[in-house]
Amino acid sequence: MLKIYNLRDKEEYIDEVAILTQKEWGQKNLSKEEFERKVKNKILKIKSNFWNINYCKLILLDDTSLVGFISIFPTDGNERKDLTPWYATMYVKEKYRGKGYSKILHNAILSEAKKRKINKLYLKTDLENYYEKLGAKFLEVLSTGEKLYCFDI
Numbered sequence: 001m002l003k004i005y006n007l008r009d010k011e012e013y014i015d016e017v018a019i020l021t022q023k024e025w026g027q028k029n030l031s032k033e034e035f036e037r038k039v040k041n042k043i044l045k046i047k048s049n050f051w052n053i054n055y056c057k058l059i060l061l062d063d064t065s066l067v068g069f070i071s072i073f074p075t076d077g078n079e080r081k082d083l084t085p086w087y088a089t090m091y092v093k094e095k096y097r098g099k100g101y102s103k104i105l106h107n108a109i110l111s112e113a114k115k116r117k118i119n120k121l122y123l124k125t126d127l128e129n130y131y132e133k134l135g136a137k138f139l140e141v142l143s144t145g146e147k148l149y150c151f152d153i
Contacts (some may be wrong), residue, residue, distance in 0.1 A: 002067070007057040008050040009028040016066050017059065018042040019068060024091055049074075053116055054085035058108050060092075060101060062086040068092035070105040076124060079142045085113075087151060099124075106134050113153045123149045 001111060007014060018039045026038055049055035054074040060067040068091050076086035092101045113121055123136060124146040132138070136149035
């Protein structure tokens with residue numbers, strides 16, 4: 001059965017989430033030791049932010065199997081530090097892709113933002129015509145070449 005949880009309530013999944021995050025968005029071609037150090041730092045960062053109002057990491061489970069996750073971050077990169085909070089790290093494991101699970105994660109993070117009285121979430125991406133279908137409004141092209149969007153909650 002599919003269910004959304006806040007990662008702080010299911011900490012047994014934190015290692016897997018940190019590993020997947022490093023593999024997807026982290027620096028590539030690291031030594032095993034450096035990779036493990038980066039994962040350990042991600043775990044510490046996640047735990048230290050569990051009670052930050054502008055931070056949240058939701059996970060989607062199929063019974064006890066991690067399907068994917070999504071986050072709210074206080075900042076995301078260095079380009080627009082004046083904007084907060086950020087819609088970030090939408091990830092669905094490869095074997096679960098194409099089944100609508102990203103939409104479940106998307107709806108869950110918007111619902112969580114609303115509960116936290118957040119009325120805007122910012123997003124940067126290089127994906128074309130993906131987040132627009134979910135209601136994101138284009139704002140500008142960042143210096144990185146990524147596009148900046150906003151979700152009104």
